Amino acid sequence: MTVHITINGKEIEAEKGKTILEVARENGIYIPTLCYHSHLHPIGSCRLCVVDIEGYPMPMAACTTPVMDGIKVHTNTGRVLKMRRQAMELILVNHPLDCPVCDKGGECRLQDLAYEFGIAEQPFHAKKPEREHVPFSTPLIRQWYDRCVLCLRCVHVCHELVGNAAIDIKETGYRSVIYPVAPERCYSCGECLSVCPVGALTEAVNPLRGRIWQIERKQTTCGQCGVGCQMEVSTYENKPVNIKTDDVTEEGPNYGSLCVRGRFFYDYVSSEERLTEPKIKKAEEWVSAGWDEAYENAIDHLREVMKAHGPDSIGFIASARLLNEDLVALFEFAKNGLNVPNVDTSSRIDLSAHGTSLTALKGASSFKDLDGLLDSDLIVIAGGDLDATAQIVANRIRVAQRLHDTKVITINSYKTRLDEISDAILTCNSGTEIPVFNGLVKAAFEGSDGVKKVSGWEDFSKQLTDYSADAVCDAAQIDREMFETAVALLKESASVSFVSGGGLGQTTEGSQKVKAFANLAVACAASGKKIGWLPVTAYANGWGALAIQTIYGGGLSYGEMIQAAKEGKIKALVVVEEDPIATLPDTSYVKEALDNLDFLMVIDLFETETVKKADLFIPSCSFMEKSGTFINMEGKKRAVNQVLDPMEKTRAVGVIFSDIAEKMKLEVELTPEVIQKKVSEILDQDGLKTEGKDALAFFQISYQATRMEENGHLFLVPTDLHYNHHYGTDEVHASAIEKLGKDPEYLINPKDAARLGVEDGSTVTIKTERGELSISPTLSDEAKEGHLVVRSHYHDTGILALFPFEMDDETKTPFTGNVLVKLQKS
Amino acid sequence: MIVPLIKGLKYTLGRFFSKPITIQYPEERREVAPRWRGIHYFNVDENGMFKCVACGLCAAVCPSKCIKITAGEDEDGVRYPMEYEINAIRCIYCGFCVEACPVDAIRMGSKYDFTDYHREDFLLTIDRLVTQDYLDK
Ligand code: SF4
Ligand code: SF4
Numbered sequence A: 001m002t003v004h005i006t007i008n009g010k011e012i013e014a015e016k017g018k019t020i021l022e023v024a025r026e027n028g029i030y031i032p033t034l035c036y037h038s039h040l041h042p043i044g045s046c047r048l049c050v051v052d053i054e055g056y057p058m059p060m061a062a063c064t065t066p067v068m069d070g071i072k073v074h075t076n077t078g079r080v081l082k083m084r085r086q087a088m089e090l091i092l093v094n095h096p097l098d099c100p101v102c103d104k105g106g107e108c109r110l111q112d113l114a115y116e117f118g119i120a121e122q123p124f125h126a127k128k129p130e131r132e133h134v135p136f137s138t139p140l141i142r143q144w145y146d147r148c149v150l151c152l153r154c155v156h157v158c159h160e161l162v163g164n165a166a167i168d169i170k171e172t173g174y175r176s177v178i179y180p181v182a183p184e185r186c187y188s189c190g191e192c193l194s195v196c197p198v199g200a201l202t203e204a205v206n207p208l209r210g211r212i213w214q215i216e217r218k219q220t221t222c223g224q225c226g227v228g229c230q231m232e233v234s235t236y237e238n239k240p241v242n243i244k245t246d247d248v249t250e251e252g253p254n255y256g257s258l259c260v261r262g263r264f265f266y267d268y269v270s271s272e273e274r275l276t277e278p279k280i281k282k283a284e285e286w287v288s289a290g291w292d293e294a295y296e297n298a299i300d301h302l303r304e305v306m307k308a309h310g311p312d313s314i315g316f317i318a319s320a321r322l323l324n325e326d327l328v329a330l331f332e333f334a335k336n337g338l339n340v341p342n343v344d345t346s347s348r349i350d351l352s353a354h355g356t357s358l359t360a361l362k363g364a365s366s367f368k369d370l371d372g373l374l375d376s377d378l379i380v381i382a383g384g385d386l387d388a389t390a391q392i393v394a395n396r397i398r399v400a401q402r403l404h405d406t407k408v409i410t411i412n413s414y415k416t417r418l419d420e421i422s423d424a425i426l427t428c429n430s431g432t433e434i435p436v437f438n439g440l441v442k443a444a445f446e447g448s449d450g451v452k453k454v455s456g457w458e459d460f461s462k463q464l465t466d467y468s469a470d471a472v473c474d475a476a477q478i479d480r481e482m483f484e485t486a487v488a489l490l491k492e493s494a495s496v497s498f499v500s501g502g503g504l505g506q507t508t509e510g511s512q513k514v515k516a517f518a519n520l521a522v523a524c525a526a527s528g529k530k531i532g533w534l535p536v537t538a539y540a541n542g543w544g545a546l547a548i549q550t551i552y553g554g555g556l557s558y559g560e561m562i563q564a565a566k567e568g569k570i571k572a573l574v575v576v577e578e579d580p581i582a583t584l585p586d587t588s589y590v591k592e593a594l595d596n597l598d599f600l601m602v603i604d605l606f607e608t609e610t611v612k613k614a615d616l617f618i619p620s621c622s623f624m625e626k627s628g629t630f631i632n633m634e635g636k637k638r639a640v641n642q643v644l645d646p647m648e649k650t651r652a653v654g655v656i657f658s659d660i661a662e663k664m665k666l667e668v669e670l671t672p673e674v675i676q677k678k679v680s681e682i683l684d685q686d687g688l689k690t691e692g693k694d695a696l697a698f699f700q701i702s703y704q705a706t707r708m709e710e711n712g713h714l715f716l717v718p719t720d721l722h723y724n725h726h727y728g729t730d731e732v733h734a735s736a737i738e739k740l741g742k743d744p745e746y747l748i749n750p751k752d753a754a755r756l757g758v759e760d761g762s763t764v765t766i767k768t769e770r771g772e773l774s775i776s777p778t779l780s781d782e783a784k785e786g787h788l789v790v791r792s793h794y795h796d797t798g799i800l801a802l803f804p805f806e807m808d809d810e811t812k813t814p815f816t817g818n819v820l821v822k823l824q825k826s
Numbered sequence B: 001m002i003v004p005l006i007k008g009l010k011y012t013l014g015r016f017f018s019k020p021i022t023i024q025y026p027e028e029r030r031e032v033a034p035r036w037r038g039i040h041y042f043n044v045d046e047n048g049m050f051k052c053v054a055c056g057l058c059a060a061v062c063p064s065k066c067i068k069i070t071a072g073e074d075e076d077g078v079r080y081p082m083e084y085e086i087n088a089i090r091c092i093y094c095g096f097c098v099e100a101c102p103v104d105a106i107r108m109g110s111k112y113d114f115t116d117y118h119r120e121d122f123l124l125t126i127d128r129l130v131t132q133d134y135l136d137k
């Protein structure tokens, strides 16, 4: 529907429902604004955007007034100009002359407006309210009361986008203040800081400051998780100063939002703890070495092992956080140069399970990216607390709900923040995800004709007989009403998106859980619904790594290499920006395996636990110090641009392997051009190759309900571990971590606590056959009965040591979840 | 012919017995006008602390780009220069920095001659701007 309006005499055809401001902007007509922000609902607090409309007695705020057919708008009448000026003068009454010491100086909306309006002084005066300083909701942000212009952008962003309502306006009139009303809900995401048009909220993370004329700012892709957020890094003298998103190109998964990791953890790249020199271990002591010496050392050892035990005795483990270019160089070097079969990446940890379902479901998906969430009638989330892992995805889901009234189903074994907006909360017992998925398929789609046409249905439907609603609700301990609601939603929604968190694939029977979840999507697609399939990945280049490792194929997987090392079959390991000790279950097993090696070479940024065991260490550089591409969770190619020069002597992984290949005179050519060509053969212009899709089919699931609840035993549920392996290696060196505090939280249901006689905050021991750990749990309803929930953003909680070293039969993903622990009072 | 000669000699003799206008530089130095734009120094407050808040305006305005400031913020949110450096050789002594400074932190003194043996010695850091160690160079 269009309407016809005129603005300043210009006739304009506008879409109905848009505001005058939006239409004016689209047509290049300037109206000053302060509180308006394109990602938020209009706020209407500043009154700078007032315009005159013929026939109306008073001017109206352009940002909140929708266009109506036939209205004649004037943006520059004497009356509105005067009103705007007065509004500005009133805003400036209490604003201090802080510009020289304010972080925002030079990029401040208020400065620009004052300049635009030519305001050099203002006639009003008011007494400044005396206020006691209350810390802001996060220690990473500093609040300056008197710089605040009460535009309310921060409050709105925290309510609308982040869904937290951690801050709100308090008191009235000239005493009004932005106040942390629920600081415990704050994620420290910094969205409020990002939208603040003035310097009322400033960053308190890194002491380094830079004015816009002193810094350089360049767009790149965040390397901290698989969302692939677009962000701009400001740098000064080869150090990052801050991260902004104000001018990033709009396309991209995050639309100007970032999470705490992307926005505040950046300074690990310039941390003083970075290792910048190659080191060789001689008689248990590290000795610094030059690059040539280090390369020689690597070559000698690899040749030696190769000669004595053959190429099968060597393994390469690489991070899925490396660029596609780095990975291709590494695979070329190892597979084609040295003929080593065993090369794997950490995408094995969080994506392999989804890899199996990818081809069919990606092919059947109508929604290929995060924007699809906004077009969905229903979003089904399983296996993870998205707010902790990929907050941007959670934010998009909240936007979908706010703008399109999208319904949400959450399936998890613990309470998540998204449960608050969920229409059907299926908090199931740990390990009963498969019955829940099967039960939903049975209840919602068994009778439909569509599913019968899809191959695999016949066998799968036989499996389904055991999963009546009663049986499922009983086994999983979920609310029957919620289950019915979920079934009804699945039936009636015409478009459904499935978001799979990392928690499904990494726990016992991971590949089966993912397949069971996928079957739900297949059933929806078969019933003629539009679907979207979005596995959340922890590693920035998870899909890229998976695609590359699939193309090169063969050899032992990540976990199998560790097993083989333990058994003495692998003699030399090259570990690239990975930390198996901090990533894999059964810490002591992994350590023993690494101790067993003849030669361990580690390439990394920091001294990780694995580096401590290395014989040769080579320093590499972070994602900010190199250029290339990532494939993000949507399967899209994202450009990584170099914003910093590599720190001191560090080199990018791709460079390191092409150097070594050259020194070894290997047959492979690893020049940037060749690598580029190989990458473009493996990947499409804009992401994962999508041709060669499998036909849609139901997966057959093998499921054994073996785990019984024993007295005194609880399921250990690590909520965030699955996504944050790298916290422990890189981000843990960010200064923000220090301020946020590192202590993990252990949550136990009050009923369990009463049953086991555990008091709030008392110290207890949790035990498995692999080890024990002393903890002090908090009583909380967020833990389901029978579960002990661990909430930590850091790996070094010691809980990995409690898991046995077991892998999925199909995907070889090591399991880190679903383990029963015995709780003892100490 | 002779008359102009006598006129000239008269002037010479007159000067000969009057107070000399040359000064014995470098033993003696000339007083400069109060608005003279000599070598910079940092103004200090009553506690002897320099006043610069690292706003960066002097660096922004400086036409010869010879001021380097690394701004920092301490734990209390106070902004200060972690590093401040004027390259006294590159400086054209225009005084724009002094004019731009919102807190009267940077000033220009009366010293106009500044000699030393090494280029590095002409880098005026925070310490040197406060102590003005160059005054006797
Ligand atoms: S940091 Fe994020 S969660 Fe915390 S108050 Fe700001 S917007 Fe809200
Ligand atoms: S803190 Fe910033 S964003 Fe929030 S109301 Fe004040 S000026 Fe607006």
Ligand code: SF4
Binding pocket: A222, A223, A224, A225, A226, A227, A228, A229, A254, A257, A258, A259, A260, A261, A262, A263, A389, A390, A391, A392
């Ligand atoms: S969601 Fe992921 S990609 Fe986006 S800012 Fe956070 S860590 Fe970076």
Ligand code: SF4
Binding pocket: B058, B061, B062, B063, B064, B065, B066, B067, B086, B090, B091, B092, B093, B094, B095, B096, B097, B098
């Ligand atoms: S006097 Fe002029 S040239 Fe010298 S530092 Fe100041 S602004 Fe720069």
Ligand code: SF4
Binding pocket: A100, B051, B052, B053, B054, B055, B056, B057, B058, B059, B069, B097, B100, B101, B102, B103, B104, B105, B106
């Ligand atoms: S000397 Fe003055 S203008 Fe220069 S940074 Fe310091 S306070 Fe700002």
Ligand code: FES
Binding pocket: A032, A033, A034, A035, A036, A043, A044, A045, A046, A047, A048, A049, A050, A061, A062, A063, A064
């Ligand atoms: S921009 Fe319209 S009221 Fe602030």
